[in-house]
Amino acid sequence: MCAMRPAIPLFLIPLVLGLLPAAAVGAGEDPALTLTVERLARQVEELERDRSKDRQRILELEERLADLDASPAAAGRAQLSSSGVGRGGGQGNLLNPEITAFVDLGGSLSSDGDNRARNRFNLREAEIDFRAAIAPQADGVLVVAIGEEIEDPFGAVEVSREFELEEAYVNFHTLPWDLAFKGGKFRNAFGRNNLLHTHDLPQVTRPLAVQAFLGPEGLATVGGSLSWLVPNPWEQYVEWNAEFVNADGGEESPILGGAAADNPGFLSHLKLFSDVGDTGSLELGTSFLYTHTSEDRDDTGYLLGADLTYLWRDPQQPDFRSLLLQGELFWSKTDFAHDTAGTIRDDNWGFYAFGQYQFAQNWFAGLRYDYTEFPNLGERRRDDSEWGASAYVSWYLNEALRLRLEYQHLGRDREGEGDSEDALLLGLSFLIGSHPGHPYWVNR
Amino acid sequence: MSGLVKGRTLLLGLLLTWLPIGAGAEIRVVTTNTTLADLARQVGEGRVRVESLMRGPENAHNVIPKPSFVVKLRKADLFVHLGLDAEPWVPNLVRAARRERMLPGGEGNVDVSRGIALLEVPSAGALSRAMGDIHVYGNTHYALDPLNGSIIAGNLAEAFSRVDPTNAALYEEQTRKLERSLRELTDSLQERIEPLRGSRVVVYHRTWPYFLKRFSLEKLAEVEPKPGIAPGPRHIADLAERMKRSGIGLVLVETYSNRKIAERLADLAEARSVVLAQEVKALPGVESYQALFRHNVEALLAASSESGGTP
Numbered sequence A: 001m002c003a004m005r006p007a008i009p010l011f012l013i014p015l016v017l018g019l020l021p022a023a024a025v026g027a028g029e030d031p032a033l034t035l036t037v038e039r040l041a042r043q044v045e046e047l048e049r050d051r052s053k054d055r056q057r058i059l060e061l062e063e064r065l066a067d068l069d070a071s072p073a074a075a076g077r078a079q080l081s082s083s084g085v086g087r088g089g090g091q092g093n094l095l096n097p098e099i100t101a102f103v104d105l106g107g108s109l110s111s112d113g114d115n116r117a118r119n120r121f122n123l124r125e126a127e128i129d130f131r132a133a134i135a136p137q138a139d140g141v142l143v144v145a146i147g148e149e150i151e152d153p154f155g156a157v158e159v160s161r162e163f164e165l166e167e168a169y170v171n172f173h174t175l176p177w178d179l180a181f182k183g184g185k186f187r188n189a190f191g192r193n194n195l196l197h198t199h200d201l202p203q204v205t206r207p208l209a210v211q212a213f214l215g216p217e218g219l220a221t222v223g224g225s226l227s228w229l230v231p232n233p234w235e236q237y238v239e240w241n242a243e244f245v246n247a248d249g250g251e252e253s254p255i256l257g258g259a260a261a262d263n264p265g266f267l268s269h270l271k272l273f274s275d276v277g278d279t280g281s282l283e284l285g286t287s288f289l290y291t292h293t294s295e296d297r298d299d300t301g302y303l304l305g306a307d308l309t310y311l312w313r314d315p316q317q318p319d320f321r322s323l324l325l326q327g328e329l330f331w332s333k334t335d336f337a338h339d340t341a342g343t344i345r346d347d348n349w350g351f352y353a354f355g356q357y358q359f360a361q362n363w364f365a366g367l368r369y370d371y372t373e374f375p376n377l378g379e380r381r382r383d384d385s386e387w388g389a390s391a392y393v394s395w396y397l398n399e400a401l402r403l404r405l406e407y408q409h410l411g412r413d414r415e416g417e418g419d420s421e422d423a424l425l426l427g428l429s430f431l432i433g434s435h436p437g438h439p440y441w442v443n444r
Numbered sequence B: 001m002s003g004l005v006k007g008r009t010l011l012l013g014l015l016l017t018w019l020p021i022g023a024g025a026e027i028r029v030v031t032t033n034t035t036l037a038d039l040a041r042q043v044g045e046g047r048v049r050v051e052s053l054m055r056g057p058e059n060a061h062n063v064i065p066k067p068s069f070v071v072k073l074r075k076a077d078l079f080v081h082l083g084l085d086a087e088p089w090v091p092n093l094v095r096a097a098r099r100e101r102m103l104p105g106g107e108g109n110v111d112v113s114r115g116i117a118l119l120e121v122p123s124a125g126a127l128s129r130a131m132g133d134i135h136v137y138g139n140t141h142y143a144l145d146p147l148n149g150s151i152i153a154g155n156l157a158e159a160f161s162r163v164d165p166t167n168a169a170l171y172e173e174q175t176r177k178l179e180r181s182l183r184e185l186t187d188s189l190q191e192r193i194e195p196l197r198g199s200r201v202v203v204y205h206r207t208w209p210y211f212l213k214r215f216s217l218e219k220l221a222e223v224e225p226k227p228g229i230a231p232g233p234r235h236i237a238d239l240a241e242r243m244k245r246s247g248i249g250l251v252l253v254e255t256y257s258n259r260k261i262a263e264r265l266a267d268l269a270e271a272r273s274v275v276l277a278q279e280v281k282a283l284p285g286v287e288s289y290q291a292l293f294r295h296n297v298e299a300l301l302a303a304s305s306e307s308g309g310t311p
Helices: A008-026 A031-070 A072-083 A208-214 A258-262 B002-023 B034-043 B067-075 B090-096 B146-163 B165-192 B209-214 B233-246 B259-268 B289-306
Strands: A098-110 A120-135 A138-150 A159-175 A179-187 A220-229 A237-246 A264-276 A280-292 A300-313 A322-338 A342-360 A363-373 A385-398 A401-414 A417-433 B027-031 B048-052 B078-081 B109-111 B200-203 B218-222 B250-254 B272-276
Touching: A031 B165, A120 A159, A159 B090, A208 A322, A208 A342, A208 A363, A208 A385, A220 A264, A237 B067, A264 B067, B027 B034, B027 B067, B034 B048, B034 B078, B034 B146, B034 B165, B034 B289, B067 B090, B078 B146, B109 B146, B146 B165, B146 B209, B146 B289, B165 B289, B200 B233, B209 B218, B218 B233, B233 B259, B250 B259, B250 B289, B259 B272, B272 B289
Parallel strands: B027 B048, B027 B078, B078 B109, B200 B218, B200 B250, B250 B272
Antiparallel strands: A098 A120, A098 A417, A120 A138, A138 A159, A159 A179, A179 A220, A220 A237, A237 A264, A264 A280, A280 A300, A300 A322, A322 A342, A342 A363, A363 A385, A385 A401, A401 A417
């Protein structure tokens, strides 16, 4: 508390005492001096007042301290520590991790009236995120989620709730030679969108291409990830990620999954980030994924990706106006076992692109275009494709609550037959607890 | 003989030209905001190269660290920040830099909040988001008291001396000089703002408690119903009524808040809204820490005389 009034009492009091008689003599002669004396006197008065307040506060605190020392809880604590009981548990909740609960609710109204999954509200995900430092150089992260799914969209409504371990890893963020290492289960560094949890998505749904190539909820696998900040003469941010993982991205993962699940998978992501002028930034990335797609490892599958993110913020009111442009491209080449024709090599591609403009402090509006083919191994969907166009608006109450309304038109080509669907989608996300960080281009 | 002299002269010349370079490498300082950057420049004048991550007008609480910040941090000797929970993006940034000295407690990590007496410290056990965007340790806008600038300067001088002990005396001297300048500035501005002494004002966000206290102004209310929560029309109408009843003439707003709302409120309450600089470079012409206070005091006086004086 003393630091609040640096040095004033020490030099001011003699000064005031010295000046007072002079002021008395010279009063009425020098108005500037009179003013100075008045100001100093006032300051002394203020200091005196503050001092008596402080004294009062100290007395109160001393009383409280005495009460605490005499309380049964304190007596208990003293007993525990003297007997050695409870050693190691004395830190109480102080070293507990940061905990955040995210809830992501969705709703949709679709022109496809028979599809029950597209005509109802659903609890898309409730997620709990724990994170804490394990050591000065390492953090631990655990993310668990419960999601809701309609078993048969065209049959009787039966909702299944699935528990999922989304991420569980240790992250050594500060290692020698500009390295970092992640070990455990984590969202894989393929492109930009895949790194986001559902509640951080910029639109209500994940882009169709991400769903088709990496899985409905993106790709998260168990393994290790090494990241290197590549030194370069241009002094730009260049990061290379290399991941060696189980090729087990879950049943619905098209490349790292199914028959590939027993094999290892290798991923690589190279990212270049650069500021553009004072107010913009550009990020470019390339991704690569390789695995064996059959148990005997005769067949292979690989996926290439490229991504671009541009962000601009208004220099004068950066919290009120911004523009975000992002696009990702996917191209895969996979072998799969065909019922009659033996092994077939198939290649597919897809992309998404969106633009989002912030037109007020808490309002964002955007457009997204999607196109994708399906690299589903072993399924005869090699000629299928799907495209979509969406328009959305997002509103934030604050950083802990977001509401989003989206219109989506989908066109599908399945086994040579086309159909289309229009849907109105609603998204409501909120969080409880602390607020972990997220990528720079994601709003709040 | 003359060869020897020449040799000595050459050696001396080399020493004279080389020594200052060897011992004189500048300290590379990266600060979170422009205010800390200016204070660092003044304390380390001639010996430091300073760069701020923020530009001035933006809200420190909402900055999202870009990868280019990481590049800047990795090249720096010292990273200066406000500490507490003022800049929630800082912990992630220092981890992303992959430099052990930048981690909390590391030699390069400089938290300038040390020694500051905080205002608006919430009572423990009563924290919740129902209170809006709260700061759990207390109000973090402490640099808006010019005398707290001296404490910050002291922390900076200590950090500079740690990485460059040979110039410790210089940093000490420049800190004393800055302290004197801030003391004189405070005195003269307190005198200047004398006509407004004890006046009550409305502030947009809880940015100004240190500033108001130092310059003997009082806060009637905030425009935001809760910190970080945008006000609704009803709240504005009620507040305007309250202002009229109490004869409040000034609405203080920072550059990153919604100035239109502040203006609307001022119109309703027949008062004046005045945009103040919450950081160095937040407004054109506010190029130094001292200029920030001069600008803010003059802006208040000007707005007050336009609104016909504030009781």
